[in-house]
Amino acid sequence: MKAKHQRLTLAVLALVALVGAGLLATFALRDQANYFYTPSDIVEKKPVAGKAIRLGGMVEEGSIRHEEDGVTVNFIVHDGTAKQAVMYTGITPDLFVEGSGVVADGKLTSDGMFVADNLLAKHDENYIPRELEGIDMTGNMTKTDTLVE
């Protein structure tokens, strides 16, 4: 094999690997990317039951209800216009409180309930889930970055 040929072969191999990786990535992305929904988006776009989605919004005041088993919690997420009922089994994050922002990963069931596998709450007073930044809700959702900036 001549030097030129070897270089060409390597280049072709690299290209094949890259294209392969790209194809694999696109294939997996189409299947697995989690689309972000607010309760209004769910009303509008009606995602298919069973598809993995991410829901974000505010926990409605007075909506958190603990089930008899002690580990399941039901609550309502709203974004000012629409509402979505959510069920979660597990330990809720430390900052999961009524009137605060929450992001939930999970699926819609056929009867319209959102079953969450994972809950993310506001990390601290300076943190808002990125997806919630655009949503104007209550005063405590605006960024209160006091001294740093």
Next chain:
Amino acid sequence: MIAETGLIALWLAASMALLQFALCAIGLAKGQDELFKAIRPVAIAQGVLVAISFLVLVWLFVRSDMSVKLVVANSVAIKPMLYKISGAWGNHEGSMLLWIAIMGVAGACIGIFERNLKAKTLVATLGAQAFISIGFYAYLLIASNPFERIFPVPADGQGLNPLLQDVGLALHPPTLYIGYVGLSIAFSFAVGAMITRDVGPEFAKAMRPWVLGAWVFLTLGITAGSYWAYYELGWGGWWFWDPVENASLMPWLAATALLHSVTVLATRDGLRAWTLMLAVVAFSMSMIGTFLVRSGVLTSVHAFAVDPERGSFILALLAIYIGGAMALFALRVGSVKEGSQFEPISREGALVANNLLLSAILGIVFIGTLYPLFVEGMSDEMISVGAPYFNLATGPIALILVAIMAAGPLLRWRRDSAKALLNRISIPVFLTAAALFALVLFTTSMSVLPLIGMALAAGIAVASFAPLWKRNLRRTPMHTYGMIIAHFGIAVALVGMASETSFTEEKLVAAKPGDEIMVNDWKIKFHAIEPVAGPNWTALEARVTAQYGDEAIHEIAPQNRMFASAQMQTSEAALLTRWNGQLYVVLGDSDEQGRWQLRIWWKPFVTLIWYGGVLIALGGLLAMIGRLRRAGRQKKQRAYAEAMI
């Protein structure tokens, strides 16, 4: 005045970097060798000055100097000393100062230790290193001065994100940063070599120890970060494919590819252009990682500041450095002569496969990490890409990669035969097949990837020692042992990952004091909840005892901590480690009936994941020391031979 001293040192260091770059540019342009002699001392001076600046910042945090804005925002007087020190880099400005300090010290290290590189290439390398530094100095001095004063002086500071108050934080960022920034040396070497058109085995041998060193730190940093996330976040996972984790994984993948390709260049004078490319890509990934993490484009614990101006500044730096290096590469790649030839079935062939597969994984992680930003930029849609994507897309490639890893070291350089390879690798192949058979037969809960991973690990564990077959163990070079240990570490980590994924048992209960819970062979008894207090927190602590089979009873105490300064809670998981796994208990909330939520995991062999990571790093360290010692010996021999003539 202390803060001003730090700022002055930083300005002086920045001017040294300018001088260093000017010396290099003028020297190379005019061909004046006298200027070259000055460049080492200047690089060392820059390193010393920037190190002083960083130490001053640490000192301000130690003394809780509340006249400095950064200390006020990120520290409190009552914090334990260790976290005061680590608080110096647990924030945006401080972490950028740490970055540039490591970069300066790395430049000084090149100035002091690098003796194998040709004079001209060394000068070009130090010039490139200075050029990168200048941008980051400008960034610190213009956009994020860490020494800014505050007036009026407040009585006390505002604390530090309690999640970051942890031993892990004290060690994880500096380790990772040394790795990130260490790759800048490889980058500068590559730029230097492209400028002087001096690419060959000598260059590769000079670059290799630096790459290995950076890679060891990256490996340790990622391992430590994974363990930190595992026990501190209380979610029981060890890798979340969080963009921030990916930001550290991408440079590691590139550096891993680089340290394999640099060996081809050093030993066989092959893959010249490709090695240069990888050196550029590796540090580019470090910078992209820093940009992703620090700019606030992604929100997480790591994003200290959300400030578009800073984000654009780092983005501009990225564009200049990466774009510049790529342009230089495109200009010079034609004149880099191709190295020697090899057959597809050969050591080089296996290393090329290693490089291609690592690059493919890198590409997939890169796409998955940046795709959400891209989609958001193009449309109003918001998406997030999570673990299912990454596992699905990278898992199969990673398994092919580790399979090739078992075979690679058993191949000869230049050309080998498939038959001979099969002969040498028959025992590991047999072991893998046997393990696969046994796992399919005796386990029920394993999905495909962990199943194949576990089976492969059995074969790799043996295959990694095969290079020692029929060799004199005492005369086998140290770097070969390094490779063996690193490859064995991959097998160890693989077992841990597969086992954790497949055999973890989890229970979520609401328990009253006195309740007993069985998880696997563990008998766990919940006794009581008691309040406890630490230096700057109070906590509710669960008294829990755990007994494995008939063994001794252990006491564990998961907590929910409240931090006074930040008004936030964190949960501290309790871990109980046995040789065959870890028990992981998290305390949740209470309800009206006096029950407390407990989440309990039994994770068989989960610790192997991090032991594996440490072994991989240890292997890299041995390889580095072995290479350095050999280079030293060869130099002595040459000097001796010359003296004899």
